[in-house]
Amino acid sequence: MRRALIVIHGAGRNADDYFSSGMAGAYLAGGLDDTIVVAPRFAGTGSRTCDDKLAPGEIGFACSGNDWRGGGPGVGVASVTTYDGVDELIRRLADKKQYPRMTHIVLMGHSAGGQFLSRYAAASKVEPADASIRYVVSNPSSYLYLDASRPGPVEGCAGFNQWTYGMENRAGYAAAISDDAMRKNLARRDVVYLLGGYDTTPQFGFDSTCGAMAQGPNRLQRGLDYFAYITATFDATHRLVQVPNCGHNGRCMLVANEAREALFP
Numbered sequence: 001m002r003r004a005l006i007v008i009h010g011a012g013r014n015a016d017d018y019f020s021s022g023m024a025g026a027y028l029a030g031g032l033d034d035t036i037v038v039a040p041r042f043a044g045t046g047s048r049t050c051d052d053k054l055a056p057g058e059i060g061f062a063c064s065g066n067d068w069r070g071g072g073p074g075v076g077v078a079s080v081t082t083y084d085g086v087d088e089l090i091r092r093l094a095d096k097k098q099y100p101r102m103t104h105i106v107l108m109g110h111s112a113g114g115q116f117l118s119r120y121a122a123a124s125k126v127e128p129a130d131a132s133i134r135y136v137v138s139n140p141s142s143y144l145y146l147d148a149s150r151p152g153p154v155e156g157c158a159g160f161n162q163w164t165y166g167m168e169n170r171a172g173y174a175a176a177i178s179d180d181a182m183r184k185n186l187a188r189r190d191v192v193y194l195l196g197g198y199d200t201t202p203q204f205g206f207d208s209t210c211g212a213m214a215q216g217p218n219r220l221q222r223g224l225d226y227f228a229y230i231t232a233t234f235d236a237t238h239r240l241v242q243v244p245n246c247g248h249n250g251r252c253m254l255v256a257n258e259a260r261e262a263l264f265p
Contacts, residue, residue: 008113071173094128114140
């Protein structure tokens with residue numbers, strides 16, 4: 001295998017569906033023979049609406065507050081965060097003893113998975129020497145802003161710059177990384193924003209809190225505004241790819257022709 005695609009699920013934590021979509025994308029890209037597809041599950045626990053059945057030894061994570069999307073710790077296992085889990089995945093995939101031909105590792109996260117990657121791309125401590133890492137952030141409800149500027153109004157919104165909308169009061173994995181390192185990491189890394197042209201309606205877990213609304217009125221506009229911000233303010237060489245015929249649908253994004261080069265380099 002010369003390429004790996006790590007697919008991060010959305011708020012439904014349906015990793016099996018995202019794995020199937022990742023495999024479908026690899027098939028359509030002609031990449032099944034040289035691509036390993038991995039779709040980790042970050043099981044939710046601790047509330048009535050977030051209580052997955054855990055396999056023996058499986059760690060559960062919170063679905064709100066210091067949760068799985070922001071590198072939060074395991075419930076009852078504070079020493080392990082969701083970002084630690086992805087760090088270890090990358091290390092294993094980049095291990096030349098296991099995968100001697102591995103040259104590209106692509107992480108793709110859709111919706112809540114896109115939120116996960118927007119923060120992880122700034123915080124990640126893992127950079128293999130012999131494999132490139134790409135972060136494909138697809139249709140999240142919010143992004144990590146690196147300063148207090150926002151495209152929308154913030155008056156009366158006390159939490160607009162708190163983690164995970166902003167850099168203040170970071171928790172979990174990202175708490176140990178300096179502001180300067182976070183900013184430099186995100187600006188220099190290979191990040192692609194994959195946006196559905198029809199993702200303009202407040203559905204499917206749309207974040208309508210004031211911290212998110214300060215970033216724009218809908219997911220598509222938030223992505224367009226964030227791309228303009230990160231490239232102009234921090235000189236990031238990130239890329240933007242629009243998929244005109246997709247709404248808020250992870251499978252549509254993973255199999256789209258427009259996404260192929262970003263997902264399967």
